[in-house]
Amino acid sequence: MLQRIGAVGGIAAAAGAMQSMGWFGVANARPLPDMPADLGRGHTVVVLGAGFAGLVAAYELEQRGFSVTVLEARNRVGGKAWTVRDGDTVEMVGEQPQTARFSEGLYFNAGPARLPSFHQGVLGYAKRFGVPLEVEVNSSRSAYLVARNGSRLRMRTAVNDMRGHVAELLAKAVNQGALDQALSLDEKAKLLPFLKAYGDLEDGYAFKGTTRSGFKTGPGAGISSFETPSEPVPLADLLANEQLAMMGFDDNLYMQATMFQPVGGMDQIPLGIERNLKRRVVLDAEVRQIRQSPTGVDTAYIDTRSGSAQTISADYCVCTIPFPVLAKIDANFSRPVAEAIAGVVYDDSNKIAFDAPRFWEQDQIYGGLTFVGGETSLIWYPSWGMHSERGMIVGCYSSGEPGRAFARRPIAEQIAMARAAIERVHPGHGADCSAPLAVNWKKVPHSLGPWPNWTPDRRPREHAATDTPAYRLLCQPEGRILFASAALSQTPGWQEGALQSAHAGVAALVQQMADRNVTERRRAMV
Numbered sequence: 001m002l003q004r005i006g007a008v009g010g011i012a013a014a015a016g017a018m019q020s021m022g023w024f025g026v027a028n029a030r031p032l033p034d035m036p037a038d039l040g041r042g043h044t045v046v047v048l049g050a051g052f053a054g055l056v057a058a059y060e061l062e063q064r065g066f067s068v069t070v071l072e073a074r075n076r077v078g079g080k081a082w083t084v085r086d087g088d089t090v091e092m093v094g095e096q097p098q099t100a101r102f103s104e105g106l107y108f109n110a111g112p113a114r115l116p117s118f119h120q121g122v123l124g125y126a127k128r129f130g131v132p133l134e135v136e137v138n139s140s141r142s143a144y145l146v147a148r149n150g151s152r153l154r155m156r157t158a159v160n161d162m163r164g165h166v167a168e169l170l171a172k173a174v175n176q177g178a179l180d181q182a183l184s185l186d187e188k189a190k191l192l193p194f195l196k197a198y199g200d201l202e203d204g205y206a207f208k209g210t211t212r213s214g215f216k217t218g219p220g221a222g223i224s225s226f227e228t229p230s231e232p233v234p235l236a237d238l239l240a241n242e243q244l245a246m247m248g249f250d251d252n253l254y255m256q257a258t259m260f261q262p263v264g265g266m267d268q269i270p271l272g273i274e275r276n277l278k279r280r281v282v283l284d285a286e287v288r289q290i291r292q293s294p295t296g297v298d299t300a301y302i303d304t305r306s307g308s309a310q311t312i313s314a315d316y317c318v319c320t321i322p323f324p325v326l327a328k329i330d331a332n333f334s335r336p337v338a339e340a341i342a343g344v345v346y347d348d349s350n351k352i353a354f355d356a357p358r359f360w361e362q363d364q365i366y367g368g369l370t371f372v373g374g375e376t377s378l379i380w381y382p383s384w385g386m387h388s389e390r391g392m393i394v395g396c397y398s399s400g401e402p403g404r405a406f407a408r409r410p411i412a413e414q415i416a417m418a419r420a421a422i423e424r425v426h427p428g429h430g431a432d433c434s435a436p437l438a439v440n441w442k443k444v445p446h447s448l449g450p451w452p453n454w455t456p457d458r459r460p461r462e463h464a465a466t467d468t469p470a471y472r473l474l475c476q477p478e479g480r481i482l483f484a485s486a487a488l489s490q491t492p493g494w495q496e497g498a499l500q501s502a503h504a505g506v507a508a509l510v511q512q513m514a515d516r517n518v519t520e521r522r523r524a525m526v
Contacts, residue, residue, distance in 0.1 A: 130272065141156035165207055340473050355434050
């Protein structure tokens with residue numbers, strides 16, 4: 001049955017069926033084991049980078065008695081959890097600085113902007129540090145799938161008309177005996193009424209439209225205004241829309257309701273962690289050199305505000321610096337580790353945001369995504385501030401090969417393309433989009449990319465199992481240096497991956513310290 005559903009409706013339809021049958025699992029963040037609060041007393045750690053992984057590692061190490069210093073090259077904490085507000089400056093390599101000129105109270109999450117409800121690690125930190133969350137509307141049935149020819153399908157129409165056509169085809173196959181080898185008489189007897197309800201089929205298992213897809217005439221008062229279903233979109237027209245597969249976008253476990261976002265911007269969680277550190281993060285500290293010895297790690301950095309050179313010595317180092325940045329830093333890593341770091345290829349990812357009056361709400365769109373394809377990929381509507389005067393609309397969020405092509409264009413052209421995408425979907429409103437801001441993550445200093453593509457020679461696939469020699473090597477300690485970041489997790493595009501990697505780094509550091517203590521005691525006994 002799943003094969004036939006997939007043949008007609010594509011991977012999204014098959015995935016939806018599998019999800020409804022409970023055939024997709026749920027992953028959970030693994031908590032750190034209990035450790036004594038004075039375990040690290042007398043030991044020092046320098047954490048390089050105040051992104052999510054660095055802050056989590058610093059907090060957990062402090063809770064176990066270590067003296068921790070966090071160095072951050074930026075003038076803020078959070079790393080890729082970057083919330084841009086009015087007056088902020090966006091600098092990118094090779095581009096002129098941009099200054100945000102947003103309306104009062106508006107903000108733009110330039111990096112991550114949603115939290116899956118099964119990412120209990122990140123949600124747990126938000127709760128622990130009193131960071132309020134609100135629902136992020138990740139999918140709106142009022143949004144659109146936009147074909148290359150400009151034709152639009154409401155998401156609700158695509159989802160429910162496709163279900164109706166698939167249910168009708170499958171019911172016909174059952175009644176014509178095409179599945180007699182696959183189904184017993186009892187299974188057929190149970191499947192047919194399910195298909196009738198699933199596709200909203202009429203007698204004879206025919207699909208003639210459904211009010212799930214919208215009204216042809218809506219319900220009114222009295223006895224003269226009854227609701228009638230809209231005419232079904234022919235199957236051929238549905239299949240002709242190149243964005244049809246995206247109707248199953250929110251069937252993906254990572255995109256399913258309920259999704260969350262921190263109230264006031266994604267940077268509120270890292271700010272909450274940093275507020276609870278015993279020692280505040282050292283900002284504007286650009287690492288220039290890392291030197292490891294048998295007894296510790298020396299890190300030289302420049303205070304970019306004053307230009308003064310500083311060096312900090314510690315027993316251990318947790319390094320969360322993105323690998324493209326780390327590859328440019330003078331470090332005495334072993335040759336295999338240095339080559340592995342230099343060989344990590346990061347992807348492209350871009351966002352273009354506008355300050356605009358909430359014209360999309362006139363179209364019954366409150367949050368969610370419209371999929372347009374091409375180099376701009378999608379339009380993302382804000383999930384907060386409903387019915388207020390203005391909001392931040394994202395006219396482009398593209399990654400992979402489309403994102404790579406997009407990032408090569410001049411910034412002015414990128415903004416024009418994002419505005420044009422909005423105009424195609426909301427005619428007459430492209431000109432309403434003001435205060436544009438472009439972020440090309442491959443050009444963002446101290447990041448140089450959003451996440452790694454560990455297997456660039458293969459077709460990219462989200463959350464493909466990563467198990468390359470370089471990945472395995474960098475997951476191991478390099479002497480007294482431990483690497484941690486979302487890049488060293490199976491979910492490199494999510495903050496939960498950063499948290500999991502930070503926990504793994506803390507556990508590895510503690511284990512290494514314990515092993516070293518055992519070795520030293522044995523030597524003393526000899």
